[in-house]
Amino acid sequence: MAVPMAVSYAAFLKVSLTYKQRIAESVMLHNELVSENERASGLAESNRFLALSDTLTGLPNRELFVDRLRTSVIRSRAEETSKPTLLVLNLDRFKQVNDDFGIATGDTILLTIGRRLKRLLKPQDSLARLGSDPSGAPDPPPDLTARVSAAVRAASSTPEHRIARPSLSRPQRLAVGGGLLAATAAVVIGAVTLTRDPGPSFPAGPTASRITVAPEDFPIPETELRALLSAPAELGALTDPQRLASCLAGLGHSPGGPVLGARTDRVAGRPAVVLVLPDDVPGRATAVVVAPTCSADDTGLLARRSLNLS
Structure with a gap:
């Protein structure tokens, strides 16, 4: 028995619409999964940044600094041309600043110093804020420090640890004297020049006001x-x-x-x-x-x- 053409066409349209609806639902589900993955990836990246950064300055913290230092030491052992340099800066009497002017002022000083030092770095350099480390080793006792200092001073006074200073020959002494005279003349000329020339004036930059x-x-x-x-x-x-x-x-x-x-x-x-x-x-x-x-x-x-x- 032949199926009427109108019935076959209606069935085809129903199947076609159902198929399109399923495709649309699959696309929507795919887009939701992609968005969820992007949000999860962004959250993980944010958590990773906060875990390895100082909460105040945004600079690498102690954990990331130690990891980079370890990597530099390993590279220096493998490459003769690699000679890393470690520079440690300490802010004297910083606790007094916090006590006298408040923690907000101290935080502003840390942020300013961090930004200025960061501008001086090369791409391969790394700047970190170590801060205080409660889990670190305690300070050595004062008596131990005194004994070590006394031992170092005693060792430096013995002949085998003393550095012999070579004596200068007559031409070398004349060269040193001539250099000192030239440096003195340069200082005098520079001072006279600076007092006569007031120097260029520059417009004031933007202020807080x-x-x-x-x-x-x-x-x-x-x-x-x-x-x-x-x-x-x-x-x-x-x-x-x-x-x-x-x-x-x-x-x-x-x-x-x-x-x-x-x-x-x-x-x-x-x-x-x-x-x-x-x-x-x-x-x-x-x-x-x-x-x-x-x-x-x-x-x-x-x-x-x-x-x-x-």
């Missing part, structure tokens, strides 16, 4: 800033966890600190990101306008103001 504007001059109204506190954060280019952490460090905030609100905008015809960040004073926040390329080296700060949350 020019960056921190009055509330009425801030490019974003206060009502819109308060609306950001209850709206989803739109970070734009700063959605990347590493870039956001670097930007927060450059602004003087903790790299892993929260962002109360954010949105992308255009200020003075240029793209910008508006951030509302927690303040050290309870009940207040700080609103900033930065460039989308904000980083610890250059925040691109356009404006800053204080916001009362009460």
Whole structure:
């Protein structure tokens, strides 16, 4: 018995629509899985960055520094041309700064020093903040330090450990005397030149008073800033966890600190990101306008103001 053509066509359409619906569902499921994998990958990358970075400066912490130091030592043993250099800097009387001016001032000093030192590094160099290590070895007892110092001084006074200074010949003494006279003449000439020439004058750079504007001059109204506190954060280019952490460090905030609100905008015809960040004073926040390329080296700060949350 022949099947009517209309019935066959209707069955074909039903099968075709069902097949298309299943394809659409598969595509949606695939897109959801891809998005979930990207979110998980971004979260893992953010956690890895925070685990190996100093929470204040964003610099490598002790764990990452020790790993890089170990790698440099292994490379130096394998390559004769590789001669790593380790430089340790300590801030004298830094605890007194925290006690006299507050922890916020001390954090600002650490951030400033970290940024300035980072600008001097080469691509292969590494800068880390070790900080205090509670699990490290304790300081040696004072009596042990005194005995070691006495032993070193006693060893340096014995003939076999003393460094013999070679005597200079007459031509060498004349050369040294001539060099000292030339250096003295150069100092005198330089001092006279500096006193006569006042030197070029340069315009003053931007100051904190020019960056921190009055509330009425801030490019974003206060009502819109308060609306950001209850709206989803739109970070734009700063959605990347590493870039956001670097930007927060450059602004003087903790790299892993929260962002109360954010949105992308255009200020003075240029793209910008508006951030509302927690303040050290309870009940207040700080609103900033930065460039989308904000980083610890250059925040691109356009404006800053204080916001009362009460």
